[in-house]
Amino acid sequence: MNITVVGTGYVGLVSGTCLAEIGHSVTCVDIDEDKIKRLEKGEIPIFEPGLDALVLSNVRVGRLKFTTSLPDVIDKTDVIVIAVGTPSRPDGHADLQYVYAVAEQIGQNLKKYTAIVNKSTVPVGTGKEVEDIIRKNYSGEFSVVSCPEFLREGSAVEDFMKPDRVVIGARDDRAAQVLLEVFKGIRGEKLVTTVESAELIKYASNAFLATKISFINEIAQICERAGADIEEVAYGIGLDSRIGPRFLKAGIGWGGSCFPKDVEALDQMAGMYGYDFKLLSAVIEVNNDQRKHFVAKVMEHFEGKLTGKKIAILGLAFKGNTDDIRESAAVDIVRMFAENGADVSAFDYEATKNAQRALEGVAVRYAEDPYDCVNGADVVVIATEWPQFIELDWAKVARLVANPVIFDGRNLFQPERMREHGLTYISIGRNGEFGDQKS
Numbered sequence: 046m047n048i049t050v051v052g053t054g055y056v057g058l059v060s061g062t063c064l065a066e067i068g069h070s071v072t073c074v075d076i077d078e079d080k081i082k083r084l085e086k087g088e089i090p091i092f093e094p095g096l097d098a099l100v101l102s103n104v105r106v107g108r109l110k111f112t113t114s115l116p117d118v119i120d121k122t123d124v125i126v127i128a129v130g131t132p133s134r135p136d137g138h139a140d141l142q143y144v145y146a147v148a149e150q151i152g153q154n155l156k157k158y159t160a161i162v163n164k165s166t167v168p169v170g171t172g173k174e175v176e177d178i179i180r181k182n183y184s185g186e187f188s189v190v191s192c193p194e195f196l197r198e199g200s201a202v203e204d205f206m207k208p209d210r211v212v213i214g215a216r217d218d219r220a221a222q223v224l225l226e227v228f229k230g231i232r233g234e235k236l237v238t239t240v241e242s243a244e245l246i247k248y249a250s251n252a253f254l255a256t257k258i259s260f261i262n263e264i265a266q267i268c269e270r271a272g273a274d275i276e277e278v279a280y281g282i283g284l285d286s287r288i289g290p291r292f293l294k295a296g297i298g299w300g301g302s303c304f305p306k307d308v309e310a311l312d313q314m315a316g317m318y319g320y321d322f323k324l325l326s327a328v329i330e331v332n333n334d335q336r337k338h339f340v341a342k343v344m345e346h347f348e349g350k351l352t353g354k355k356i357a358i359l360g361l362a363f364k365g366n367t368d369d370i371r372e373s374a375a376v377d378i379v380r381m382f383a384e385n386g387a388d389v390s391a392f393d394y395e396a397t398k399n400a401q402r403a404l405e406g407v408a409v410r411y412a413e414d415p416y417d418c419v420n421g422a423d424v425v426v427i428a429t430e431w432p433q434f435i436e437l438d439w440a441k442v443a444r445l446v447a448n449p450v451i452f453d454g455r456n457l458f459q460p461e462r463m464r465e466h467g468l469t470y471i472s473i474g475r476n477g478e479f480g481d482q483k484s
């Protein structure tokens with residue numbers, strides 16, 4: 046099939062590339078000329094494991110192309126996938142201006158039946174709005190389908206190719222059949238629903254996962270006060286097949302391009318429908334507090350005075366295996382430490398450039414490597430769960446730092462392992478009054 050993907054960001058580029066990989070002829074469109082130029086030269090603008098090889102091989106065989114002009118390709122396409130950003134507005138609602146702009150452009154240029162697939166995460170009712178916008182300028186046949194994306198940055202290709210499910214929210218059978226054909230080469234259950242259900246499934250999924258994390262972070266607070274170990278507690282809870290072990294990792298909380306804006310948007314959407322989503326408001330509050338608690342813990346270590354204290358932050362990305370720093374808890378705590386007068390150094394494997402832009406004006410020394418980052422530090426903070434941090438030579442870290450104190454915001458280690466290196470190891474939910482983790 047001929048597929049056009051509009052918006053060539055994390056979702057658009059991965060979706061377009063994977064759809065080409067399963068045999069479709071795909072054109073990825075973006076208004077960012079620089080991005081398209083780089084892609085045409087074979088440069089991949091984001092870090093996503095496995096993506097570069099897949100883009101290059103599909104470009105080579107002619108199944109994947111890039112352009113800045115949707116009108117140029119629209120009449121050759123069977124399916125248009127909208128994958129533009131839907132960031133938060135200041136009031137928490139999803140900002141749909143980019144989706145509306147694409148819908149407008151589609152309406153002005155459509156000439157034949159086409160399935161318009163909304164892959165961007167959008168509030169319930171957006172499918173209908175997109176339909177209305179297109180119909181203003183085009184009176185022929187078309188279908189608007191909601192097909193939310195569940196991929197995770199860091200494992201996006203794998204997630205797209207082997208999803209737990211593909212949700213297809215269609216108003217008519219013709220559109221559902223087109224989408225079933227699009228995803229024929231993808232494993233995973235195909236679930237056909239109404240457009241509105243599909244739109245809500247995406248928000249409800251993210252909100253549920255965020256709730257699990259905020260829940261375990263609250264349990265971690267109890268652990269610290271009661272002398273229990275959150276890792277043992279989470280493992281014990283997760284063994285219950287009704288609950289499952291995933292998203293029960295205590296830490297400095299969730300961030301990223303999706304959870305914060307989607308949870309907020311669902312909360313706002315509920316309000317619009319006259320419903321006060323009490324649980325979700327608490328989930329957001331707990332998450333915001335989690336970063337502050339962590340910074341407060343470090344401040345307490347320095348008896349409230351961070352001025353001149355050397356704090357080395359390992360990790361800037363919102364999670365491991367990505368260069369994305371949107372709503373990153375790590376970036377937030379760098380800012381908080383710097384604002385409190387600390388002398389901050391930071392290191393990340395892929396996200397440094399993006400973090401530098403986000404932290405413009407904030408005094409941070411960006412280190413070349415993790416050892417350079419921790420050199421002379423009074424405290425080392427682990428802020429992102431990069432797997433490489435687990436493999437660091439921690440005996441070397443212990444030799445390089447001025448004071449051997451680690452605050453682990455991601456609970457990456459068994460406390461004993463760090464103690465063996467002579468490090469004082471303080472993590473989340475494992476350092477209670479009665480805990481044995483203090484060295």
Ligand SMILES: NC(=O)c1ccc[n+]([C@@H]2O[C@H](COP(=O)([O-])OP(=O)(O)OC[C@H]3O[C@@H](n4cnc5c(N)ncnc54)[C@H](O)[C@@H]3O)[C@@H](O)[C@H]2O)c1
Binds near residue numbers: 052056076146166
């Ligand atoms: N990033 C994720 O992990 C993820 C996962 C699932 C769902 N989503 C959802 O997918 C959507 C896209 O997210 P993303 O992270 O890929 O965003 P992104 O910001 O990385 O990419 C969006 C792209 O759309 C382009 N764009 C904007 N307006 C355009 C237009 N009129 N025509 C062509 N291109 C245009 C931008 O230039 C940008 O390159 C969002 O709704 C998001 O919530 C994201």
